[in-house]
Amino acid sequence: MPKNTYKTGLLTDQVYDRLETDILSGKYPRGTVLTELGLAKELGVSRTPIRDALHRLSQERLIEDTARGSIVLGITAQDVRDIMDIRYLLEGLACRYAAEKLTPEGAAEMRRIIDLQEYYATKGDTERMSEMDDLFHMEICRQCGSLLLADALLPLHSRIQKYRRASMSHEERLPVISTEHRKIFEAICAGDGDLAEELGRQHVKNAKERMAKEVSQ
DSSP, X not given: OOTTOSOGGGHHHHHHXXXXXXXXXXXXXXXXXXXXXXXXXXXXSOHHHHHHHHHHHHHTTSEEEETTEEEEOOOOXXXXXXXXXXHHHHXXXXXXXXXXXXXXXHHXXXXXXXXXXXXXXXXXXXXXXXXXXXXXXXXXXXXXXXXXXXXXXXHHHHHTHHHHHHHTSSGGGHHHXXXXXXXXXXXXXXXXXXXXXXXXXXXXXXXXXXXXXXXXX
C-alpha cells in the first residue's frame, strides 16, 4: 500500500479495516506473527496507527499479543459453529421482520440481486455469486427495520467470510443457494413472516452444513 493513501483523521480506522479483512479472509493464517515494523512497511504508514489497530484487533480476540509480536488467532472451527448457530436465530428473525416491513424499493433491489445471482449461478461464476450473496443478506438487514438486529447480524457475516466464500467455490452448489434465496425472497414479498423465518433459518442450517468441510480443512 503506497504512502499517503490514508487521510489523517481516518488512518487508524482504515488500517484496522484492512488488517481485519486480511485476517478474516485468510491472507494472514492462524499462527502468523504480525509486527508493527513489518506492517508499517507493508502498508506504508507509521507505526502509531498500526499499534492502535492491533490493540483493537486484540480486544476482538482476532490476535494475541506476545513478546514476539501479535499472533493471528483468526476464526476457529468452533467460532464458525457458534456464529452459524447465532445466525440461525437472528437470520430467521430478520427475514420475519423484512416480510412485515418490506418497501417497494427494497423488493425491487432484492429482485435485482436474485436475478443476477441466478444468472451467475448458470455461468458458474463463484466470485460474482459470493458478491450477490453478501448483497442479498445485507438487503434483508436493511429491510428488517431494526438497526439493533442489523448491527448484530452484519458483523457475523463478515467474520466468516473466508468460509462462506469457500463454500461457494463449488459450482454445483450455486443453483442450490440461489434457489434458497429465491424462496426466501418470495416469502418476504408475500408478507408471510412465518414462512420467511422458517426458510431463513433453514438456509443458515444448510449453509452451516456446506461449510463443515471447509472449516475442517
